[in-house]
Amino acid sequence: xxxxxxxxxxxxxxxxxxxxxxxxxxxxxxxxxxxxxxxxxxxxxxxxxxxxxxxxxxxxxxxxxxxxxxxxxxxxxxxxxxxxxxxxxxxxxxxxxxxxxxxxxxxxxxxxxxxxxxxxxxxxxxxxxxxxxxxxxxxxxxxxxxxxxxxxxxxxxxxxxxxxxxxxxxxxxxxxxxxxxxxxxxxxxxxxxxxxxxxxxxxxxxxxxxxxxxxxxxxxxxxxxxxxxxxxxxxxxxxxxxxxxxxxxxxxxxxxxxxxxxxxxxxxxxxxxxxxxxxxxxxxxxxxxxxxxxxxxxxxxxxxxxxxxxxxxxxxxxxxxxxxxxxxxxxxxxxxxxxxxxxxxxxxxxxxxxxxxxxxxxxxxxxxxxxxxxxxxxxxxxxxxxx
Numbered sequence: 001x002x003x004x005x006x007x008x009x010x011x012x013x014x015x016x017x018x019x020x021x022x023x024x025x026x027x028x029x030x031x032x033x034x035x036x037x038x039x040x041x042x043x044x045x046x047x048x049x050x051x052x053x054x055x056x057x058x059x060x061x062x063x064x065x066x067x068x069x070x071x072x073x074x075x076x077x078x079x080x081x082x083x084x085x086x087x088x089x090x091x092x093x094x095x096x097x098x099x100x101x102x103x104x105x106x107x108x109x110x111x112x113x114x115x116x117x118x119x120x121x122x123x124x125x126x127x128x129x130x131x132x133x134x135x136x137x138x139x140x141x142x143x144x145x146x147x148x149x150x151x152x153x154x155x156x157x158x159x160x161x162x163x164x165x166x167x168x169x170x171x172x173x174x175x176x177x178x179x180x181x182x183x184x185x186x187x188x189x190x191x192x193x194x195x196x197x198x199x200x201x202x203x204x205x206x207x208x209x210x211x212x213x214x215x216x217x218x219x220x221x222x223x224x225x226x227x228x229x230x231x232x233x234x235x236x237x238x239x240x241x242x243x244x245x246x247x248x249x250x251x252x253x254x255x256x257x258x259x260x261x262x263x264x265x266x267x268x269x270x271x272x273x274x275x276x277x278x279x280x281x282x283x284x285x286x287x288x289x290x291x292x293x294x295x296x297x298x299x300x301x302x303x304x305x306x307x308x309x310x311x312x313x314x315x316x317x318x319x320x321x322x323x324x325x326x327x328x329x330x331x332x333x334x335x336x337x338x339x340x341x342x343x344x345x346x347x348x349x350x351x352x353x354x355x356x357x358x359x360x361x362x363x364x365x366x367x368x369x370x371x372x373x374x375x376x377x378x379x380x381x382x383x384x385x386x387x
Contacts, residue, residue: 001285007245008277010303013056016273017245021237022058025228029062029203033069036199037167044190046175046214047205049230051362051376052270052308055205058230059171062203071167071201072098078174080361084146084182085123088170092116095157095168105164111137112156118142119149146185154189158198167199175206176213176362184217191224205230207375209365232267232377241269242276246288253279253288260293268377270308275300301385309382315361323354324363324374328383333373340372 007017019026029045036042047055063073074091078084093116100109114137119125121136122144136142140156141149161168175183186202193200204210204225214221233241239262246253261279265271278296279288313321326343327335337355341348355372358364367373374380 001251001280001283001288003281005249006277006280007249008273008280010270010274010277013060014273015057015060016054016241016269017248018241019054019057019061020241020244021233022054022061022230025058025230026061026065028226028228030065030069032201032203033062033066033071033167033169036169036201037070037165039162039197039199041194041197042199042201043194043226044202044224045204045226045228046210047203047230048208048210048227049205050208050374051312052268053230053232053377054269055230056173059173059203059205063169063171066167066169066201069167070165071169071199072161073169073171075171076173078172078177080177082177083123084150084178084185085119086125088150089116089120089123089125091170092153092157096160099157099160099164099166102164102166105160105166108156108160108163111140112153112160115140115142115153115156119153122149146181147188150185151189151192154193154200155196155198158193158196158200161199167201170200170202172202172204173206174362175204175210177206180213180217183213187214187218187221187224191218191220194224207362207365208367209359212366233269233272234267235262238262238265238267238272241272245276246280251280251283251286251288254290256290257288257293260290264297266377271300271304271378274304274308278303305382305385309376309379312363312376312379313383316358316363319354320358320361320363323351323358324379325383327364327372327374328380332380334367334371335373337370337372 009016032042047058049055063075066073072095076087076091096109096112099105114135117136119141122142141152143149157168190202211227239258242258242261243253261275265275278300279293282296283292326340330339337348341351362375364372365375
């Protein structure tokens with residue numbers, strides 16, 4: 001069929017044509033945004049899920065919802081090794097400058113900008129002369145302690161937004177890469193906003209271990225945030241995600257072909273988009289047949305192996321590759337650390353540093369005490385195909 005009309009969107013962070021199975025999460029986000037802008041208590045969220053389940057897409061959708069509800073939107077991604085002050089400074093500056101243009105919020109926002117000048121100096125953030133004319137305010141966000149300074153700046157933003165009849169939503173992707181100190185400061189700040197009834201909401205997204213990391217950073221984080229799981233789609237939602245976009249283009253998919261994609265993808269959105277796209281391009285039309293789906297399967301797996309899976313394995317050292325290979329050789333997870341050590345003829349203690357490095361790179365996570373699993377769905381299958 002016409003590749004120019006192919007409705008599917010394989011690729012990192014690309015919005016699928018049919019955002020099926022996520023209505024509850026988006027509804028909760030809309031309620032939180034609506035409550036925040038009305039200065040009602042709004043509970044922040046942490047979206048938890050494996051790679052390729054659509055967390056980044058959901059953050060983008062929530063950004064649109066927040067904008068429609070009257071909130072100022074900031075979205076950042078936490079890369080490995082970057083610190084929070086450098087990540088969040090440009091967004092706080094943008095928000096405060098925007099609010100300073102509203103007469104009712106001008107005084108508070110300008111005070112926030114003075115505090116932000118202190119913050120930049122204390123944490124050695126280059127400001128390239130753009131804050132000329134903004135004098136620092138002694139005592140505001142200048143302690144050098146993130147757990148004091150970040151909440152102080154959030155308070156200025158929250159009060160200015162409230163005065164302007166607005167709100168602020170901070171969207172953070174890849175939360176697991178934040179240090180414990182940085183995550184703790186954010187949690188303290190959001191807790192302060194909740195206590196003071198200020199219109200500031202945070203929606204984070206990250207791997208499943210984020211709930212544990214947040215709890216370790218601050219024990220009250222489990223009550224402060226909602227932790228919705230962004231998992232594989234159930235069969236009904238997966239079928240909708242495949243069939244509706246095809247119908248909207250005036251084409252069809254045979255029931256057997258649909259059932260095959262739903263079953264073999266196990267409902268994982270990244271796999272659905274890749275295979276449905278390949279099946280569309282394979283079919284002559286106007287219907288995608290079982291044969292089209294079968295033929296396109298090999299191309300789909302090859303594309304995922306060379307892209308989605310390969311970029312993950314390429315980040316690992318030889319020792320780390322051997323570790324994840326030993327995991328995959330044991331079958332499908334979760335995997336007992338004791339079994340991994342036995343299969344490698346090593347002690348668990350000697351494998352500790354390798355395990356920690358693979359976790360820090362976001363490849364595996366601890367599902368329970370003494371157990372690990374891959375953060376990338378179907379990654380064990382990929383590793384076994386490499387034989």
